[in-house]
Amino acid sequence: MIELLPLFMILSLVVFLFSGYPVALVLTGVTTVFTALAIGLDLMSVAKLQLFTLRSFALLADSLIFPAVVPLILMGVILARSGQIESFMGTLSHLLRRVPGSLPITVLVVGILIAPSAGLIGAAVGTLTIATLPTLLAQRYSASVATSAVAAAGTLGVILPPAVMLFFLADLAELPILETFTGVLLPAGLLFALYVVYFVIRGRSAPAEVQIPQPTRLTLKSMISILGPIFIVGAVLASIATGWATPTQSGAIGAFAAFCMMILTRPLTWNLYKKICVETATIVAMVFLIILAANAFTLVFRILDGDEMVEGFLFALNLGTWGTLLFVLAVVFILGFFIDWLEIVVISLPLFMPVLVDLDFSQHVGSPLMINVWLATLFALVLQTSFVTPPFGFALFFLRGSAPPGVSMADIYRGAVPIVGLQLVVLALVLLFPWLATAIASGLR
Structure with missing residues (x-):
């Protein structure tokens, strides 16, 4: 029975995660209970408490990555x-007004700019829903x-540089941040192109958009609104790519630039400043x-030999190299139905990554570094897909919660x-x- 404690620890975590309690409190509570059990059963000494x-x-x-968050x-x-x-959305949609489906394409670009720094999928989708969905509906889109x-915009942006998710993937997969960034560029670019084609096709059959009055010429404010966000995100990426600044310094550059742009485009009031802070x-x-609670959870789990249990379980399935990889990706996919990427990454990646690294993908991918880049990219893509898969897609519920009253769950599923x-x-x-994930990283080395 004692050897099954890691299994009971995982099951307890799953049960309480589904209960709706805050994830950080669930992790802390489960860790505390099983720490007490481990000490009581002489599986863990009291002296090991200082390890927390x-x-x-x-x-x-x-870490050079966590402070950048x-x-x-x-x-x-x-x-x-x-x-x-x-402001960005209004200006860009005006510039693209002759393109069918111009407003959904504008929303895609907005998502690419805002979702990476919004961090969590709930924050990204919720923010985009409030900011863009009423305008889309007013423009006669179904x-x-x-x-x-x-x-599409919210979940694409969450995996694009300088997405917060990529910083965590880089740290936990022991990858340089630049290689992690480049791994998702080609797949995300391909996905963006497919989205644009889809919305252009849908836009050809949609009613004509209502023409919103726009200035006949670009003003300084409108130029700032469209070039500012692009410049901010570009500055963050360029400073990291060139090695001019650390990830933390690059994030500070982005925050300072966003603050300066805000001052140039609108009055800075105390209430706005307070709300942002x-x-x-x-x-x-x-x-x-959540990071600290997950770190404590994995420590106790490993003291109870849970990592060996996970590794033994995956090898006992005898699924082979590809079967094991697909099984792990399926587990991550299902977890994405219920909890945000942060909890999934900081809990599951330390358990699964050692097993995946031991698998031999050298013939298919190449060097160990490129294998890790490929695996991190797959994790990001699987999570992105899971978040919008009906009926349990995590992002879909945030979208419904922030949508206007006329939007039904059936509309969102369709x-x-x-x-x-x-x-x-x-x-x-x-x-x-796999070269789709590794080509740019290979060219940099």
Whole structure:
């Protein structure tokens, strides 16, 4: 019975995650209970309790990636709450007004700019829904097309550089951040192109958009609104790619640039400043509480030999190299129905990654570094697809919760189906042709 404690630990975590309690509290509670059991059964000495603080300090102090999360989240909150996204959307849709489906395509671009720094899928999709869905509906797009644009934009942006998710994947997969960024570029670019083709086709059969009065010439404010967000995200990526700044310094550059752009485009009031600070602090506190709680959970799980149990279970299935990989991706896919990527990455990746690294994909992919890049890209794509897959897609519920009253869950499901289909096509291509994930990283070395 004692050897089954890691299994009971996992099952307890799953049960309480589905209960609706905050994830950080669930992780803390389960860890506390099983720590007490381990000490009571002489599986863990009291002296090992100091490992919690030592590991937590080492996790945060030695990482060049985790500190970058704070300014990136601040950058996303500033862009989302200062009205800059609405200005960007209005200006870009006016420039693309002759293209069929111009407004959904505009929403895609908005998602690429705001979702990477919004961090969590709920924040990304919720922000995009509030900012863009009413405009799409007012422009005579059907509810299914409008919601599909928001779902596609929110989930695509979450895996694109400088997405917060990629920083966590890089840290846990022991990858340089630049290689992690480049791994998703080609698959995400291909997916964006497929989205654009889809919305152009749908736009040809949609009613004509209502023409919103626009200035006859571009003003300084409109130029800032469209070039500013592009410049901000580009500055963050360029400073990392060139080695001019660390990830943390690059995030600070992005946050400062977003703040300056906000001052140029609208008055800075105390209430707005306070709202931005409080929202940023809330998101950051939640993110790092989950990180610390997951770190404690994995420590106890390993003390109970849970990592050996997971490895033994996967090998006992005798699925072979590809079968094991597909099984792990399927588990991650199912987890994405119920919880955000942060919890999945910080809990499952430390358990599954050692097993996947031991599998031999050298003939299919290449060097160990490129294998890790490929695996991290697959994790990102699987999570993205899971978030919008009916009926349990995690992002779909956030979309419904933030949507106007006239939008039904059936509309959201109908809109999500073609988006999922396109994502599965890209995922299959990356599985079969790993160079899609590794080509740019290989060229940099």
